[in-house]
Amino acid sequence: MIDLRLLREDPDRVRASQRARGEDVALVDALLSADERRRSSSVRFDALRSEQKALGKLIPKAAGEEKTELLKKAGELSAAVKAADAEQDQAAEETQRLLAQLGNLVHPEVPVGGEDDFTVRETVGEPRDFTAEGFTPKDHLELGQLLGAIDTERGAKVSGSRFYYLTGIGALLELALVNAAVAQATEAGFVPMLTPALVKPRAMEGTGFLGQAAENVYHLEKDDYYLVGTSEVPLAAYHMDEIIDADRLPLRYAGFSPCFRREAGTYGKDTRGIFRVHQFDKVEMFSYVAPEDAEAEHMRLLEWEKQWLTGLELPFRVIDVATGDLGASASRKYDCEAWIPTQGKYRELTSASNCDEFQARRLSVRMRGEWPGAAASASTPSSGGGGRTGGHVRPLATLNGTLCAVPRTIVALLENHQRADGSVRVPEVLRPHLGGRELLEPGAK
RNA sequence: GGAGGCUUCGCCUAGUCUGGUCUAUGGCGCCGCACUGCUAAUGCGGUUUGGGGUAACCCCCCAUCCCGGGUUCAAAUCCCGGAGCCUCCGCCA
Numbered sequence: 001m002i003d004l005r006l007l008r009e010d011p012d013r014v015r016a017s018q019r020a021r022g023e024d025v026a027l028v029d030a031l032l033s034a035d036e037r038r039r040s041s042s043v044r045f046d047a048l049r050s051e052q053k054a055l056g057k058l059i060p061k062a063a064g065e066e067k068t069e070l071l072k073k074a075g076e077l078s079a080a081v082k083a084a085d086a087e088q089d090q091a092a093e094e095t096q097r098l099l100a101q102l103g104n105l106v107h108p109e110v111p112v113g114g115e116d117d118f119t120v121r122e123t124v125g126e127p128r129d130f131t132a133e134g135f136t137p138k139d140h141l142e143l144g145q146l147l148g149a150i151d152t153e154r155g156a157k158v159s160g161s162r163f164y165y166l167t168g169i170g171a172l173l174e175l176a177l178v179n180a181a182v183a184q185a186t187e188a189g190f191v192p193m194l195t196p197a198l199v200k201p202r203a204m205e206g207t208g209f210l211g212q213a214a215e216n217v218y219h220l221e222k223d224d225y226y227l228v229g230t231s232e233v234p235l236a237a238y239h240m241d242e243i244i245d246a247d248r249l250p251l252r253y254a255g256f257s258p259c260f261r262r263e264a265g266t267y268g269k270d271t272r273g274i275f276r277v278h279q280f281d282k283v284e285m286f287s288y289v290a291p292e293d294a295e296a297e298h299m300r301l302l303e304w305e306k307q308w309l310t311g312l313e314l315p316f317r318v319i320d321v322a323t324g325d326l327g328a329s330a331s332r333k334y335d336c337e338a339w340i341p342t343q344g345k346y347r348e349l350t351s352a353s354n355c356d357e358f359q360a361r362r363l364s365v366r367m368r369g370e371w372p373g374a375a376a377s378a379s380t381p382s383s384g385g386g387g388r389t390g391g392h393v394r395p396l397a398t399l400n401g402t403l404c405a406v407p408r409t410i411v412a413l414l415e416n417h418q419r420a421d422g423s424v425r426v427p428e429v430l431r432p433h434l435g436g437r438e439l440l441e442p443g444a445k
Numbered sequence: 446g447g448a449g450g451c452u453u454c455g456c457c458u459a460g461u462c463u464g465g466u467c468u469a470u471g472g473c474g475c476c477g478c479a480c481u482g483c484u485a486a487u488g489c490g491g492u493u494u495g496g497g498g499u500a501a502c503c504c505c506c507c508a509u510c511c512c513g514g515g516u517u518c519a520a521a522u523c524c525c526g527g528a529g530c531c532u533c534c535g536c537c538a
Contacts, residue, residue, distance in 0.1 A: 046507040049506090056518070057466090
């Protein structure tokens with residue numbers, strides 16, 4: 001969620017952000033009035049409570065008639081305090097409820113609009129010219145079946161549409177991808193993590209997935225567990241309710257977990273193959289940084305994604321996702337889209353989001369350290385004594401970026417590296433993880 | 446699944462039986478100052494978090510003893526419910 005203080009000081013900025021996202025602007029005014037109600041009732045409560053406390057000190061010392069009198073007065077006061085307390089609670093609850101509905105502030109440079117209003121930041125590599133090579137590319141499913149790597153028919157038989165089996169070389173390919181991705185992340189300083197795939201409501205709520213995105217989340221009603229759609233959720237909630245010393249930042253985790261998505265409202269879309277599925281595995285990068293370092297970290301995540309895709313020798317482009325497609329928690333999002341030959345389009349393979357303090361506030365993850373302005377320059381007579389390591393407690397920023405979402409990466413690999421005979425060239429980086437194999441061949445074991 | 450124990454302001458801890466003097470004790474750590482001819486020792490002071498008042502500061506006020514209810518004029522303390530952790534038993538990969 002966003003900073004209430006910022007909302008009070010600059011409501012127009014919040015309104016502009018809501019408008020850009022295509023969300024309800026009236027929410028901002030409702031929030032302001034709820035906050036004002038909360039504030040005034042809080043002042044009233046404090047005054048009454050203060051009076052009650054003072055009276056409470058007199059009672060044990062008093063006796064006889066005086067005591068009876070005091071007790072009578074205390075009784076009346078008590079009722080007033082309870083009423084004021086209830087009012088305060090109600091207003092605070094309302095404020096929180098409304099605040100939780102507000103999306104993150106969008107970065108001013110993000111293109112305004114819907115799904116198709118992105119801007120292209122750069123294009124890396126060239127799509128292959130299959131015409132020049134003299135053959136028509138097969139799609140990933142056909143290739144997967146030839147290679148004995150993908151079985152969607154049995155996936156559907158056992159679990160329904162949008163489920164699949166990775167078989168034989170397909171299974172090995174996933175393991176190779178995961179190992180290569182984790183190796184790259186570890187090399188870059190990420191701590192590898194295997195995370196829970198079932199989380200409690202607070203984790204899901206805190207990461208911002210129970211807003212508009214809620215319809216895409218699986219929920220186990222009986223136990224009130226949610227199935228995560230990404231390990232971003234358990235990684236963000238990992239430090240929930242913690243205060244992290246500034247000198248430990250940045251904290252970088254590479255999570256590997258299954259991901260579950262209902263894919264509601266995607267009926268006609270991507271029904272063939274494994275491009276869009278209900279369950280898949282993913283290696284995800286996650287960073288906790290000081291807010292002033294968030295934009296730089298965002299670029300770093302993007303660079304690591306580019307390094308990954310470049311290593312896989314896939315042609316791709318990077319887009320700056322438009323406001324309407326950001327999701328609740330991101331202020332800015334860069335997607336890497338790989339070229340899919342049989343679709344003749346670039347399609348999303350990875351996505352890097354800067355959530356600023358949005359998730360950290362909701363999950364109460366904070367850092368202890370100097371404010372960015374008040375660096376080590378001035379002698380900082382640090383108010384009233386100092387505290388532990390000196391420095392203030394404030395929310396930090398969280399960012400996440402896909403390293404390897406397995407099925408989509410397999411789609412891109414098979415299609416881009418196929419040869420006329422249906423075999424598929426293995427890019428160099430994966431070879432060590434596939435027993436040195438340079439080629440995936442139909443009929444081979 | 447069964448039985449028991451535990452949860453206090455960074456960490457450890459006193460307080461809970463017997464409600465008000467708890468503005469929560471002490472130790473460690475940390476911050477500041479003083480002193481000492483040198484990063485040690487000692488002394489003094491400070492050190493939960495959130496919210497509000499304030500242009501802001503000093504400061505003041507309110508809440509906060511795992512969470513939520515209740516009893517009471519008054520709850521860390523009494524009652525009910527819940528969560529988490531630990532131990533033992535059962536079951537299980």
